[in-house]
Amino acid sequence: MKKILIFSTDYLPHIGGAEIAASHVAANLQDDALCVLITSRMSASLPRKEKIGAVRVHRIGIGIRFDKFLLPFFGLIEAWRLQREESFDAVWVMMASQASVAAAFFSFIFPHVPVVLTLQEGDEEEHLHRYVLGNRYLYRLLIRPWYRFIFHRAKRITAISRYLLERARRIVPEKELFLVPNGVDDVFFQRVISKKTSSQKTILSVSRLVKKNGLDILIRALVKLPSEFFLVIAGEGGEKKSLQDLTRSLSLDARVAFLGAVPNADLPALYQKADVFSRPSRSEGLGISFLEAIVSGVPVVAPLVGGIRDFLIDRRTGIVHASDDPDDLVRAIREAVEDDSLRACIIENSRNIAENYRWKKISEEMRKIFFSN
Template identity: 40%
Template structure:
């Protein structure tokens, strides 16, 4: 199972339509793709862009028809597209980048679908405060206030934006995480030949001074001021200087009309990876911004070894110290900008000092460290105190696999700081957080009472985990559906098949039960429908094995994209038994004494094989259950002392016996993932296993598969195990698997929840 959490990223534009915010999101995604799965929700905006594609470590989903109107469609269609996608790829976190059309989607989604998915909002805006507060009739300011109010956490790329967030009413701490620079890309060195070729292609003569800006052609970036500054340069400088404007935007035509000098070249948008080529031939980078969230382009120029000129607005002063890492010009003052350009182009000593200090400063903006900061924020929000309801048929002090499973998961979640509530049918003393419904209450009434208790518990929970998919799971599933809460189901065994086999004493495997479609009683048909409802409406159904998963997909019509496999624990480790204790003369069965375990046929096959080999092998049967007395009586009729029964024992003692055993034997009519077999193999002990099991083990793994309905098949397996030559080969074949702890299992469920 993929245990990486899924993060949905919301950005109005995304690759290949990139600006500073989009580049930042892509860089973070690229560096965190080993830790998280990313789904990017964005506008299509151009018809040549695919509606869905995978790029690097993320899936990009584009909404709309491929035009500018797609921005308007994002908050309208986006929540419903996320709702459909979330069914297949459940989101653990939402990450809107900037307050924009796309960033409204996660907030609307949580409201519409009654969800509580944490939202980490990143502020990347470069607009002035007046624009954010009053533009578009105050709607932008309203969007800021609403987004900040409903965000779990907020990050900002500059102190300027952090202060703005506080000014818009955000009460919690804003975490400062600046944008970064791909240092390897912008520090790349180009040869003299490459630089000369680019100059020639632009018709720039050798020795000319080059001023460059890489900016969107919008008012806030002050490109009109830069053009006026260029025109205001002294004639001796202007006559040998060129201004390269890389970028596109709404003001392009008006700027061209302003640019009366032929040495001002509009080069349009260039691919991001081509920008270092132009910076390599530049003598100075200039952007006389009217406002700026941070200004990635400045850092890119610094990394490329180009001195920078900016204005003391927004986040720029956080990296541009006048006279140290660059020069500051007065905002809205072309003459001040022209003077700064003149200083850098004529003062070689100053220029070199600015270059070296700028390159050093740029090292602080490496994407590796910045991405790790984002990763820490994401994990912190996902791991915040949450409330989970675990619904389980049995719970300690009752014994059994589901009870142990529920207790182990509850303990793990509590260690994470989560609030855990248990709803169970098991008896026991009153315990904080454990809500019990007595099994002595008549069926129907008991289920109604369970539903009423579940309504209250589900309402308080952020997530619901069902360890029972029938009797208890059904009323909890209904409560979850009514309240709009997602729930996850863990399927271990099969309540319906087990009940059918036990009540009728039918020798029927799990696959045959669903393939033959036997006549079910009225009660069993109700159970089938209840199970189908519970499973079909689950956000995720987790099975122990692929084998059972495939059976249930066909039998209950499950969506294959909403099922997964979470393997069982395996706590056994070699070294449980001393070498002197390893006689390898005992066969072992450990588990419940149930009809479906096929123990009578297994015992009879062992006795027949033992007599044929005429060797003193023993068959030890450890456990308890409703068939215990019948089995003991049956063994007496066989007049043998080769079969002995033991009560359930401590796990440590059981592991010692298992490691010193010749083989474990489970020949049940079906057994999804018997722990005794996985533990046996972990201890280096071969096994006999029913062919109707989800454990994908065979002779090459030290496991002999048998037909549980064919006594000769089981007998043949015992004979092979009793033959020293064949046994030696089987023991060598056992591939000792790594232990799998409760913590390993719980981590996977924590991700699902």
């Protein structure tokens, strides 16, 4: 049986694109590949070791947010110990982040183990400036070398979108680069179009509540929509309070529902009740929630930023609106909901691209990348 060592700064039960990708690929490869994952603990309620699905998880730290900064050193020590026990055939690095530094040093000690880096992050590299209070000189001196370290140590690099693939090409044009998107859980492919019993129009946004996802734009757009339009937001994040304050200041409390974190198993029901999906992102690596909406048969409206360009074709697979523009977002939402022929066209076309995002297909692509010579 082949063995893969995964480095990921965070992991389940915390949910993000990278965490979901690692769990699904491991599940699809479990008959002939063992997956062991090193991550930061970041919560005292999480055990140091456990098995989640097909993944053996080893957590580093004492259970606080600072644990991720311990990964470059203590993650390397744990990886060294595990390598003596398991003798891994490949290393898989989820994103260029704290865990990737440990993986890069691991590759120096065990150069015969090929390293595969997967780019998932939606933020621009400049987002890392926050670690040095926005000082560009300190960023170039202290942060950028570590961020790019794994790019140079990886044998192969995969990216979930062409946008991220181009980022890798600018940094390491000589590397083997592969476009491998994230997938969508099979449960979202089971479309059940329910009949509406009311005139209410539901806008759904499944999103981390962070500035880059542009939910403030969506809330401002809701003010300009007729009163039968309601907004449902599923997700948590640091911007939650400011978004709730904005909602109250615009007298929208009765038309906006903040659901908090919603378990994956409950998401299909939310999509089935939605008339349109919107997340007016300011930047985006790919956006698994957009794909879940498309696969579920819900028209998507979004700006053409980052990896969204890979799947959103205006008036064919969704409706494009201008970035940071509530007025144009209003126009896009109304078209998606009120233009029946356009809506039917978008839903039908979405069926044609859905098969590209099945995890089984994606996992087979990753298998070839892990174990090819």
